[in-house]
Amino acid sequence: MAGDKKLHIVMFPWLAFGHMIPYLELSKLIAQKGHHVSFVSTPKNIDRxxxxxxxxxxxxxxxxxxxxxxxxGLPSNAEATIDLPYHQTQYLKKAYDDLKQPLTHFLRSSNADWILFDFASYWIGQQIGPKLGINTAFFSIFIPQFLAFLGPTSGDSRINPEDFTVPPNWIPFPTTVAFRQFEIMNIFDSVTGNITGVSDLDRFKRSADYSDLVAVRACPEFGQEWIQVLGDVYGKTIFPVGQLPTSEYNCGDHENPAWHSIKEWLNKQLEASVVYVAFGSEVKPSQHELTEIAFGLEISKTPFFWVLRTQQGPTDPDPINLPEGFEERTEGRGVVWTTWAPQLKILGHDSVGGFLTHSGWSSVVEAIESETPLVLLTFLADQGINARVLEEKMMGYSVPRNQLIGSFTRNSVAESLKLVMLKEEGQIYRDTIKKMKGLFVNKEKDDLLINQFLEYLKTHRKEKAEEDLLFR
Structure with missing residues (x-):
């Protein structure tokens, strides 16, 4: 029977590690079921x-x-967003678009049944899939709330930044999910466009419009109403595939020298006393923001482990610096770590009692997996929408800041940390994050979602004629 045959699925994520890692996690879950997965990316990214x-x-x-x-315009040796400043990512998108031809060449000989593609490569569903007779699925690493907020493939009249600071009219229930003014201004080029001629907003909408189905990083027990809205907005079958928690890649301490020294420091700290500070691979605070964060950590008196990126790739012309004497004044109480750190291991350590985060969803899932309460400080992309979702659910507390320009003070950073980690009024955040673990990290439920997704892919794949295979 055709439904019993194993699938060949091609994965093609956007060139950002916040995208490639969830794609890899889904690839592994599919491979565990005995299906073949081809994970396609650039050489440097795959090596990393x-x-x-x-x-x-x-x-x-x-x-x-x-x-x-x-x-x-694209620096040589830059193959991911981590390699270059934010304003240069438009050149990375242009290079990504130029992968159409070599990707088509690979797919012709791949005998693939489905290709799962990211928001940036809308052209797979529009051109390549139909041309080669391969089914296409838009797999979004963004949560349903974000996709639903971005709206339908047509009929969206929002053109000004202010239009994105209120819930859109197609959301049929009360919600606070919308961008703050400063959040949308930081990424408004996603609406207005870039050198590729296609804005990020249009890429999302075209990806949904041209795909055969939409898969999202979600579970029905968390935000089912948003999954329903997304299905109504897109007019498509929507498949939640789970939250895709990150695998523990290095099982033994001896395999990871960085973890060995980090663990040694964490072992000396009191239980739940340390705040872990990290803003993902793409975020670099401004110099003023960095200064306020540093002084906030200093005056809070909270032990901290801070993974700090001072530069976005080697071509970044504006590296940022810690306040003079900061590391000396906080010596023994805090660590500033400027290379890669094993985030999942750090969050899982008993001494870590809080996470100051940009609200990137992979980091959120890892924090929930480790039952670590969240202090939110957004910067780019979907982070503002993620933060509203977390605020509504009392899963995270946002550092108070000016809603128009996004400024915040060292005192607001210090008070936010103490509220979430220590004070009685922050107990709800500490309790709620623990309650959510069963929804976000549940292998039995996730396995069921993957089985349902794969069953759909098997029963809806296009049957290839023998002569068609000979000429592909």
């Missing part, structure tokens, strides 16, 4: 991914390297 697989998965998950075309 945790591609060491358990022996039982290796036969089912392969990594396909396609060189990234060079374009004017």
């Amino acid at each position: 991914l945790p591609t060491k697989l358990p022996p039982h998965l290796s036969p089912f998950l392969s990594f396909v390297k396609i060189p990234l075309p060079q374009v004017d």
Whole structure:
């Protein structure tokens, strides 16, 4: 029977590690079911991914390297958003668009049944899939609330920043989910466009419009009403595939020298006393923001472990610096870590009692997995929408800031940390994050979602004629 045949699924994420890692997690879950997965990205990105697989998965998950075309304005050796300042990501998108031809060449000989693609590569659903007779699915690492807020594929009349600071009229229930003025201003180029000629907002809408189905990072027990809205907005089948918690890649301490020294420091701290500070791979605060965060940590008297990016790639012309004497004044109480750190291990350590985060969803899921309460400080992309969702659910507390320009003070940082980690009025955040773990990290329920998703992919794949296979 056709439904019993194993699938070949191609994964093609956007060139950001916040996208590639969830795509890899889904790839592993699919490979565990005996289906073959080809994970396609650029050579440098694949080399930086945790591609060491358990022996039982290796036969089912392969990594396909396609060189990234060079374009004017893109620094050489830059293959992901982590490699360059925010304003240069438009050139990365242009190079990504130029992957159409080599990706098509690979797909012609792949005998793929489905290709799961990211928001940036809308052209897979629009052009490549139909041309080659391959089913296409838009797999969004963004949560349903964010996609629903972005709106339908047509009929959206929002053009000004202020239009994005209120819930849109297609959301049929009361909600606070919307951007703050400063949040939408920081990313308004996503609406107005860039050198590629297609704005990020249009990429999202075209991806949904041209795909055969939409898969989202979600579970029905958390935000089912938003999944329903998304289905109504897109007019598509929506498949939640779970929250995709990050795998523990390095099981033994001896395999990770960085973790060994970090753990040694954490072991000396009191239980639930340390705030972990990290803002993801794409965020670099401004110099003023960095200064206020640093002084906030200092005056809070809270032990801290801070993973700090002072530069966005080697071509970043504006590196930021800690206040003079900061590390000396906080020596023994805090650590500033400027290279990669094993976030999942750190969050899971008994001494960590709070997480000052940008609200990136992978970090949120890891915090929930570790039952670590959240203090939110948004900067880019979907982070503002994520923060509203967390605020509504009392899962996180946002550092108070000016709603128009986003400014905040060192005192607001210090008080936010103490509220969430220590004070009685912050107990609700500490309790709620623990209650959510069963929804976000539930292997039995996640396994059911993956089975339902794969069953749909099997029963709805296009049957390829033998002569069609010969000429692809």
